[in-house]
C-alpha cells in the first residue's frame with residue numbers, strides 16, 4: 252500500500268508528523284499519525300541540497316569499504332550486515348565530512364520539533380542481498396533503544412524503495428500492543444507470531460523516494476520488506492532520535508537560540524544596573 256503524504260513544506264512538517272494523510276487499503280484517504288499509527292511519512296523531508304551532500308558522503312564511505320579499507324571490526328559489520336555505525340563514519344571518510352553528516356541529520360531532525368539525534372544508535376546501510384534483510388522486530392527490544400524512550404527511527408532511503416528495492420514493512424498501530432506483549436528472547440518475531448497477533452490488513456510497505464522519510468516509533472513492529480529476488484541494491488540511513496527529557500535538556504543547552512536568550516538576559520540585567528547607576532557587585 253502506498254501512503255502519500257505531504258509535499259515538501261517546512262512550515263507544515265512539524266504538525267505533519269503527527270497528523271499525516273495516508274491511503275487506506277480500500278483506496279480512500281485516512282489520517283496516519285505517529286501517535287496512533289506508530290508511523291508517519293514525510294515527503295521531501297530532506298532538502299535537495301542536504302540530500303545530495305548526504306548521498307555523496309555516504310557514497311564515499313561505501314567506496315572506501317569496497318576498496319578494502321577499515322579495520323577488522325568495521326569490515327566485519329560491513330560484510331555481514333552492510334552497516335556502518337554513524338559513530339564509525341570518521342574511520343571511512345575524513346573527520347570533516349563525518350561531522351557534516353551528523354550536522355545535516357541533526358538539522359533535518361529539528362523539523363520534528365524538540366528531539367535529540369542519538370548518534371550512537373544511527374547507522375548507514377547498503378543492502379545487496381535480500382536474505383540479509385532484517386526480520387520482524389522492534390527497535391525497543393531488538394535494536395537496543397529502550398533507554399532512549401521515547402525514541403523514533405527516521406528511516407531515510409537514499410534509493411527509491413517499495414517497488415524494485417525493498418522498503419520497510421511495518422504493522423500500523425503495533426507500537427502500543429508491542430509494549431504489552433511478552434518480548435521475544437532473541438528480539439526477532441516469526442511471521443507466524445505476527446500473523447497470530449496482528450491482522451494482515453495493518454501491514455504497510457510504503458513506496459518512498461530519496462529525500463522522503465519514514466518515521467516510526469521504536470515500539471512499532473517492522474522488518475525489511477520481502478521481495479521475490481535475492482539481489483537487491485539499496486542505500487538507507489537509520490537516523491534515531493529521542494525525546495527523553497535528559498537528552499532534550501542537552502539539546503537545549505546546545506541550541507544557539509537558547510544560548511542567545513541567556514546572553515540577552517545577562518545584557519538586560521547589565522543595562523538595568525547601568526540605568527540605576529549602581530556599582531557592580
Ligand SMILES: O=C(O)CCC(=O)C(=O)O
Pocket residue numbers: 376384385390394404406418419473474475476487489
Ligand atoms: O533496512 C531495513 O530494511 C531494516 C531497517 C530496520 O529494521 C531498522 O532500522 O530497525
